[in-house]
Amino acid sequence: MPEIFSAAFLSALFAIVLIDLVLAGDNALIIGLVARNLPKEQQRKVIFWGTFGAIAVRGLMAILVVYILNVPGFMLAGGLALIWISRKLLTPDENAADAHKGPAPATSFPAALRTIVVADAVMGIDNVLAIGGAASGSIVLIIMGLIISVPIIVWGSHLVIRLVDRYPAVILLGGAVLAWTGYSMIVREPLLMTWLAAHPPARFVIAVLVFSLSLAPWWSERLSRKMQPLVVLLPGLLVWLLAFEVAIPYLKGSGGVLATDMGSYLIQAVRWLGWLPLAAAYILLRERAAPRTVNAPSRP
Incomplete structure (x- = not known):
């Protein structure tokens, strides 16, 4: 454990801040997209409890991550869960007017919180591993990393809601982030790593498959009728x-x-x-x- 305020400690803390800016941004993006169509007062509640859930999940994973990663199939199941969440995020709202269909975020506080906690639980693996590596086993640095991520997630969630109101294409970015994270988890599944090493082309096929499934609801609404079969084919x-x-x-x-x-x-x-x-x-x-x-x- 580096001595507090030593060069090694400050260097590790700086690395953790950078990691939080990159990885906690994913959580902020998902929270903002899920909560964007709720009433303003419920948006604040979802952001607060979603952030609380993200930090609680990360804290628990920081303790259990070594055991979690040893569970056969966990990474594969997590990747498939993110594909499902991405599709849910991009699925058009059937209640909206046909000419103005938009993606259907959660319309109730419990549904929004449930989606956020599942996404945080899966996506938090990378954050915990990255911060744990940068902290070199220092509990102080791990705790500081969790604390630093709070304002990033809260501020980022509000920013995402404002951006989506002005630039709806941000929703597609959220789906792409989930798809990439899901693909990364699938190819790191220990049950598949040996097989994937022996079949390099399979990685490319899996990547295209994951992105095709994750983003299909978005493209199906924007393709012409003659091109829509591609979403399934x-x-x-x-x-x-x-x-x-x-x-x-x-x-x-x-x-x-x-x-x-x-x-x-x-x-x-x-x-x-x-x-x-x-x-x-x-x-x-x-x-x-x-x-x-x-x-x-x-x-x-």
């Missing part, structure tokens, strides 16, 4: 390719389908062309269903 194609990346090693070897040249050619043909009839069937069914929805007779 792109993630579907990526899942198809990933499935083959997982399955092919099991098909190799003696007695496997890939043991012969003919079997290998057949598998590769299915891998690269097999998705086309499925995509065509989806588009056809979608086109057949659309007229019944659009031209349904209105009731008097």
